[in-house]
Amino acid sequence: MTKKAICFTAGKLAELGKENIPDELLSGKGLVYSSPATLAYNSPGAEGYGVKRAGLAVPESVMLIVAPGCCGRNTSLISNMPGYKNRFFYLEMNENDLVTGKHLARIPEAVTEIVEFLKDKTPRVVMICITCVDALLGTDMERVTRKAEEALRQKGFDKTRVRPCYMYALTREGRRPPMVHVRQTLYSLLEPMQKDPRTVNIIGNFAPLAEGELQRYLTRAGVTHIRQIGTSESYEDFLKMASANFNIVTDPEVRAAAEDMNANLNIPYIELTRVHGIDRIAKQYSAFAAATGIEIDDTEEREEAWEAVDALKERYPDLTFNIGESSNCDPFELATSLVRYGFKVDEIYATLSPERFVYIKNLARLSPDTKVYCNMEPTMIYYDMSGSKADITIGKDAGYYCPDIPNIAWNTDIKPFGYQGVRDLMNSIASKLEEGRA
Amino acid sequence: MRGLRKVLTPFAPDQSGAVSVLYSLGGLIVVIDAGGCTGNICGFDEPRWQGAKSAIFSAGLRDMDAILGRDELLVKKTIDAASRIDCKFIALVGTPVPATIATDYKALKRMMEKKTDLPILTIPANGMRLYDEGEAMAYRQLAEVLGEEGNENKEESETVIGQTPLTYGMDYKDVSLEQMKLLGNSKIIAASASGVSFAESMGLRYEAKAEPAMKYLTEDLKGKVLVCHDEVFGKTLRDNGVDLDIATFFTLHDSIAREGDRKISEEDDFTKMVLEGGYDTVVADEILRELIPDFKGKFIDAPCFAISGRH
Numbered sequence: 096m097t098k099k100a101i102c103f104t105a106g107k108l109a110e111l112g113k114e115n116i117p118d119e120l121l122s123g124k125g126l127v128y129s130s131p132a133t134l135a136y137n138s139p140g141a142e143g144y145g146v147k148r149a150g151l152a153v154p155e156s157v158m159l160i161v162a163p164g165c166c167g168r169n170t171s172l173i174s175n176m177p178g179y180k181n182r183f184f185y186l187e188m189n190e191n192d193l194v195t196g197k198h199l200a201r202i203p204e205a206v207t208e209i210v211e212f213l214k215d216k217t218p219r220v221v222m223i224c225i226t227c228v229d230a231l232l233g234t235d236m237e238r239v240t241r242k243a244e245e246a247l248r249q250k251g252f253d254k255t256r257v258r259p260c261y262m263y264a265l266t267r268e269g270r271r272p273p274m275v276h277v278r279q280t281l282y283s284l285l286e287p288m289q290k291d292p293r294t295v296n297i298i299g300n301f302a303p304l305a306e307g308e309l310q311r312y313l314t315r316a317g318v319t320h321i322r323q324i325g326t327s328e329s330y331e332d333f334l335k336m337a338s339a340n341f342n343i344v345t346d347p348e349v350r351a352a353a354e355d356m357n358a359n360l361n362i363p364y365i366e367l368t369r370v371h372g373i374d375r376i377a378k379q380y381s382a383f384a385a386a387t388g389i390e391i392d393d394t395e396e397r398e399e400a401w402e403a404v405d406a407l408k409e410r411y412p413d414l415t416f417n418i419g420e421s422s423n424c425d426p427f428e429l430a431t432s433l434v435r436y437g438f439k440v441d442e443i444y445a446t447l448s449p450e451r452f453v454y455i456k457n458l459a460r461l462s463p464d465t466k467v468y469c470n471m472e473p474t475m476i477y478y479d480m481s482g483s484k485a486d487i488t489i490g491k492d493a494g495y496y497c498p499d500i501p502n503i504a505w506n507t508d509i510k511p512f513g514y515q516g517v518r519d520l521m522n523s524i525a526s527k528l529e530e531g532r533a
Numbered sequence: 534m535r536g537l538r539k540v541l542t543p544f545a546p547d548q549s550g551a552v553s554v555l556y557s558l559g560g561l562i563v564v565i566d567a568g569g570c571t572g573n574i575c576g577f578d579e580p581r582w583q584g585a586k587s588a589i590f591s592a593g594l595r596d597m598d599a600i601l602g603r604d605e606l607l608v609k610k611t612i613d614a615a616s617r618i619d620c621k622f623i624a625l626v627g628t629p630v631p632a633t634i635a636t637d638y639k640a641l642k643r644m645m646e647k648k649t650d651l652p653i654l655t656i657p658a659n660g661m662r663l664y665d666e667g668e669a670m671a672y673r674q675l676a677e678v679l680g681e682e683g684n685e686n687k688e689e690s691e692t693v694i695g696q697t698p699l700t701y702g703m704d705y706k707d708v709s710l711e712q713m714k715l716l717g718n719s720k721i722i723a724a725s726a727s728g729v730s731f732a733e734s735m736g737l738r739y740e741a742k743a744e745p746a747m748k749y750l751t752e753d754l755k756g757k758v759l760v761c762h763d764e765v766f767g768k769t770l771r772d773n774g775v776d777l778d779i780a781t782f783f784t785l786h787d788s789i790a791r792e793g794d795r796k797i798s799e800e801d802d803f804t805k806m807v808l809e810g811g812y813d814t815v816v817a818d819e820i821l822r823e824l825i826p827d828f829k830g831k832f833i834d835a836p837c838f839a840i841s842g843r844h
Contacts, residue, residue: 096616096617096619098619122593123593123595125593125609125610125613125614126563126590126591126592126593126610126611126613126614127568127590127591127592127593128590129575129589131566132811133571134571134572134575134576136545162629163546163629163659163660163661164543164546164660164661164663165543165545165546165549165570165628165660165661166572166573166629166631166660167542167543167844168542168543168544168545168546168573168577169573169576169577169578170542170543170547170570171542171841171842172842173576174542183542184537184538184539185537185538185542185543186536186537186538187536187538187543187661188536188661189536189661190632190659190661190662193629193632193633193659193661198536201534201536203568204534205534208534208537208539209537209539212539226569226629227566227567227569227599227629227630227633228630228632228633230596230627231596231600231630231633231634232633245778262569263596264566264567264568264569265594265595265596265599266595266596267567267568267595268595269595269596305700328663348583356713377724448821462678471593473588473590473614473617473618474617474618476586476588476618524793
């Protein structure tokens with residue numbers, strides 16, 4: 096038995112083609128190794144903004160998790176974060192509930208007890224979070240939440256809404272994965288209101304997008320209100336997102352919610368992708384300007400981004416990276432961008448899919464020896480960093496695999512965008528390397 | 534309302550208990566879940582995960598795997614991984630998903646035994662029971678599947694059962710496969726409820742004693758004392774002369790319980806017991822203090838990882 100983590104070079108993968116991606120790099124083909132990346136993305140309640148935290152993105156909301164105890168177990172990690180105290184509640188299912196479904200009949204009473212318990216701080220929304228068990232039982236949560244709202248009305252709580260929130264890990268690769276669904280649930284709370292042509296929403300992130308050039312371009316174009324769920328100070332403030340002229344979608348997982356808002360609130364949307372290639376960012380802003388009819392002069396920001404790249408290149412001309420997927424980027428896109436800037440990428444730790452194959456083709460041309468590992472692959476238990484040539488790693492998972500190499504996690508809740516993202520990344524890399532030298 | 538938690542987060546479940554026992558034994562552990570349960574186990578309930586690698590894998594179930602009951606696929610994935618990972622046994626650990634679709638563990642075991650010579654352990658945890666029950670199930674499977682016949686109770690050495698990180702944090706003590714194979718040669722020390730459950734269900738003689746509890750044996754334990762932790766933790770202090778009552782959210786065995794001891798389940802049960810019991814001192818995990826804001830006596834923090842996730 097060879098105790099070695101399985102990997103493939105970009106060159107080999109390009110040769111095999113996107114129809115023949117090896118099983119070892121694909122999701123669903125084998126058991127899943129417990130790497131930091133898989134623990135985070137395979138478990139919709141786990142790290143960062145998983146379903147639980149995302150479900151509470153609306154101000155003045157609380158969550159009742161109705162599930163076997165195991166599903167709520169790690170919630171104390173979130174409960175201890177600022178702003179989450181007294182926002183999570185649990186109705187634990189037992190074995191009888193599994194057979195009889197009686198737990199559903201108890202939800203209205205539980206919701207009422209929670210709202211009464213919160214006394215002066217009556218929540219505006221109670222999210223009912225259910226998990227794999229109810230996915231399999233086929234529970235009709237719309238009916239359950241309606242019953243819970245009726246129970247609240249009878250007790251005089253007229254303004255509190257009750258909405259379902261599905262933490263179905265089983266459907267992670269389905270048509271509506273949990274993180275798509277939770278975004279639809281959140282924005283479904285918005286009700287039609289008068290339009291304000293000078294209001295624009297940025298949707299996709301839960302924490303606010305870092306203040307940067309995108310907001311400046313919008314302001315220069317006459318937009319007076321840039322609304323985000325993460326900057327809403329109250330529930331009433333959040334509801335004003337319904338007045339937007341259009342939505343800017345910054346994460347593909349919010350596309351279904353954007354479609355809903357287009358249909359129900361008459362708010363069209365335009366997508367801007369988070370990428371690290373300066374030329375691609377420029378093209379994207381140009382297309383955005385053409386589509387919205389606003390003028391964007393990005394000369395200054397583009398030059399600043401190039402300056403940051405050039406400064407790093409000058410200081411560390413042969414810099415070599417390992418890149419993971421537990422970070423705020425698509426590792427294949429970032430690898431391609433870094434290689435185009437003249438850096439080297441030795442290893443990537445990520446799950447490959449046919450949609451990402453375009454990056455493999457480019458990498459195969461520019462850096463055919465870059466190795467691609469899959470975080471899910473069982474043999475990753477034997478990964479050994481001694482074979483790696485990297486000077487720095489990006490992503491929490493890459494830091495886990497290569498503990499002796501400087502790492503930037505690049506996974507903050509508040510994410511920089513566009514040129515600013517490139518600048519911040521280059522500066523973070525430089526700081527980390529300087530730190531190592533000091 | 535029964536089952537509603539307003540202050541505490543849920544306690545460590547049975548699947549975490551099972552993995553806690555098996556973690557360091559060199560097996561290939563397959564958690565039969567979609568990914569979330571493994572995330573909870575490795576990312577939260579297993580403090581050793583960051584430091585020491587263990588072959589814990591999620592079955593990576595998807596909705597159609599569960600709906601169609603694709604046991605063959607699970608067997609294939611497991612055997613494929615076992616052929617590439619150096620392991621001494623395979624352990625299948627249940628979660629709410631197999632509990633909901635009524636997975637037949639015996640059938641899975643038989644199917645796997647046809648394809649590998651490795652011993653197969655099956656632990657039908659369901660995520661709705663508590664960790665001590667999962668630990669006891671794992672110990673039983675180890676003894677039943679790997680145990681060797683013909684050992685007499687020679688008591689040549691001590692085997693500590695139930696001293697896992699979930700009860701005692703970093704004061705844990707692992708058993709070895711050898712110890713589990715040759716239990717008859719050992720004197721069994723049951724260090725927590727799971728140890729007691731295991732020994733009693735296997736008909737083994739044992740002594741209930743928790744070494745980590747001894748550090749709480751100080752002059753602070755004054756007046757009428759309530760210990761809310763594992764039952765053996767409380768018993769150990771009692772056996773060393775402290776006059777106390779035990780409250781436990783986990784199993785309370787008849788063999789351990791004395792008058793005044795109580796198995797509790799709800800947040801209110803603890804609050805009521807403290808306030809109505811007239812206790813001078815409470816020994817419990819700090820997180821439980823929030824349930825008794827009106828308690829005026831002395832509170833001694835005794836962390837229990839299964840309750841709070843604190844070491």
